[in-house]
Amino acid sequence: MITYINTAIAWQSLAGNLLKGQEIHHTIFLISVVVAMLIILIALYMIQRAVQTMYRTTFPESWKAEQTKKIEATQQRAEKRKLQWAGLLGLHKLEEEKDLVIENHDFDGIAELDNPIPIWFNFLFYSTIIFGIGYLFSFHVFGWGLNQDQEYVLEVAQAEEARQVYLSQAANLVDETTVTVDSTGALAVAGKAIFSANCAACHGGQGEGGIGPNLTDNHWLHGGKIRDVFKTVKYGIPDKGMVPWEQTLTPGQIAEVSNYILSLRDSKPANPKAPEGIEVTYE
Structure with missing residues (x-):
């Protein structure tokens, strides 16, 4: 068994070395190709320069004529661009x-001077004018776009939607260390339905x-x-049969039902169960 394990380890080591060797050879090959391409490009550039030098030395008149022709063509293009620019700006x-x-x-x-209005200004x-007519x-006329009042109404609606999304997300950031009593009573109202659906079976309606x-x-x-x-x-209180609700209710919903439970204090329902636990004094 030990011999078999040693053999396997040896084969794995050999395979790893071969793979590393292939990677090294592949890298060397790529570097060689790049260097060869650079050498070829340099050689082509040198050959082009040598041919130009031979041509300039062998046929000096033709070379000068070609250079003069290139210079004149460049000057003509520059003059043409200058005239086009002057025409666009209305210059004289x-x-x-x-x-x-x-x-x-x-x-x-x-x-x-009686200078005409420049083309760009016209x-x-x-x-x-065309934009104004289209607008x-x-x-x-056709009401294809929203006017200022309609844009305002739309943006207010979008802002309210974004506010509701933010509030729904912020409500779920609460936990047992940050939860507070909602003085407005809005959370208690929302928690009544949660209480009726999940808590009334054990604690009464x-x-x-x-x-x-x-x-x-x-x-x-x-x-x-x-x-x-x-x-x-x-x-929850698993020892007494109360299940944890953190997997069923969101933190925001737990805050709502907690506020509703506190709102039940001193409500004096019919047939209340006898008090249990320690009496708490509220400020």
Whole structure:
């Protein structure tokens, strides 16, 4: 058995070494290919330069003619771009000013030129007119878009939806160390339905007690503060048959039902169960 294990280990080591060797060979091959490509590119560049030098030396007149032709073509392209730019901006050469002077429109030697409106300004001006017409028909004639009042209503609705999502998420961040009594009573109202669906079977529909203790008096077995009630509902009392509700109810729902349970205090239901536990004094 030991021999078999040693043999297996040896084969695994050999296989690992072979794989490592293949990886090294693969890397060396890739580096070699990259270096070869660089050498080829450098060689091609050197050959091109050598051919140009030979051509310039052998046929100097043709070389000069070609260079002159390239320079002239470059100058023509630059002049063409300059004219196009001047036309777009409505610019004119200084020697053309004499043809643009408006007669009888000079003062102290300062003359007025009849320069046409630049093309870009006309384009911008007519674009605003087209945009204005499109805006008018889209928002005020056909009603394809939302006007300011409609946008306001929509954004308010979206903000309210986002607020509700935030509140629902924030409600579930509560635990037995941070839960507090809701002074508005909203959580207690929401917790009534949860109590009726999950707690009434043991504690009675009015909290008067049944299998479980009475929740309407001031006596508590596991503490009567909001944090105590939250903890009891969340983790349960398995030894006494009360199941933990943390897997069934969200933290927000536990906070709601805890607030509802505290709201049952001194409600004096019919046929209440006898007090159990320690009496708690509330401030």
